[in-house]
Amino acid sequence: MEDSRLASVAAAIAEPARARMLCSLLDGKARTATELAIVGEVSASTASAHLARLKTEQLVSMLTQGRHRYYRLHNHDVASALEALLLISNTPKAPFNPNTPHYLQAARTCYDHMAGSVAVQLHDRLFAMGWLQADAGDASQYVLSEQGQQALSKLGMDLPELAKKRRRFACACLDWSERSPHLGGALGAALLILAKKRGWAEQDLDSRRLQISRAGQNAMKDIFGITI
Amino acid sequence: MEDSRLASVAAAIAEPARARMLCSLLDGKARTATELAIVGEVSASTASAHLARLKTEQLVSMLTQGRHRYYRLHNHDVASALEALLLISNTPKAPFNPNTPHYLQAARTCYDHMAGSVAVQLHDRLFAMGWLQADAGDASQYVLSEQGQQALSKLGMDLPELAKKRRRFACACLDWSERSPHLGGALGAALLILAKKRGWAEQDLDSRRLQISRAGQNAMKDIFGITI
DNA sequence: TTCATATTTCGCTCCGGAGCGAAGTAAGGC
């Protein structure tokens, strides 16, 4: 029984146009049906059918706003599953594939937080510096130390606001290019917002690429001791 | 580019017969083409074609032994991706689905280690008892404390042998029914072997179900303080 | 060697679903 559901979910991802749509949504943004038709390289009517299917399979959810219909990934689990599939897709027949653009590996977005080697380094440094630690009660969760709370507040993060959110506070999120975890959850998302606000990083509009500015490179070095 | 690979991998999983085969291999065992034809509910010739496709997509690998050809999941990443897909497949339209058999949630195998609520409780107790702790250098890894090493050695685990293995020593593995981590890696696998050797658990031949014996229930209670 | 079993290859049928454009519906802007 469960395997037939597995098959239908996989089939929903399996169509190239739908795969392109889903990949583009991995950055966490919501897109209109027309935008997704362009990304999927199909006509509007075809895209409409594809999106209907993705919706019934609960891979995306829809939000109507005026005459636009915005689609986004249904939840984090969907994003995780897509990342897991991308991980096993990216070791193809060609045993050595250096085509993957370099900047993508260095810094990109994963759903709504930072990913790539910079994000993995950052994740590890946050632990090494003692800002972050594993939750004693729930090992899959992270919590901020007293020191980490003070430091992030000073950088301009609104921690009380963050604590109010219903979503998971902080957790490991496997990075498919680095095969190591980076920081996910509300804290990971807040960190990306902070980085953009302070001008450390700029998000490309049409890809998952994340541009690290000179100020960002300096900040990484001065605050976290990471050289990019 | 990467999305077309994603689509072809998803398509390989998407066919119901192939999905059944892959699900059956999730327990980590290798199966012959004939066995998988039965699991997939297709003829031998059809199964052969399916298996060829799964192999070129690197989802399974093959091992020839006499006139048998054994197939198994290609690696742990494939198992993880399948589990991630199962996770999002198991929250279907029917919002409340109590059909899932109870014993499957209580204890089952995930690739080569224990999963289900017992495994999740065990994972958490190992931390609470101080046997296991997050690796200081690599937060995604776990290490045994001095106390944990002594206790597991006394239970009959060959830790020096375990340390020799090239595979990841111990790490969190997300449990799709519990949505919490259980123990994966070499230590997780060794724990399952230990449990079977000591007669605590018995693995079903045809499913991922794990039978916990009375001795196993006593051991869980006495050693880890877990009531099943 | 000869037979039985395991697996693949070949030749064929058939169906789901992906594609498009045209027409229909819905929601601003004027």
Next chain:
DNA sequence: GCCTTACTTCGCTCCGGAGCGAAATATGAA
């Protein structure tokens, strides 16, 4: 009200690939 834009529904074509059985190939057993 009318026009434009956004999106869906309808009607149709067409192709990939899943299905099977028969024959071919390979391996072990007698």
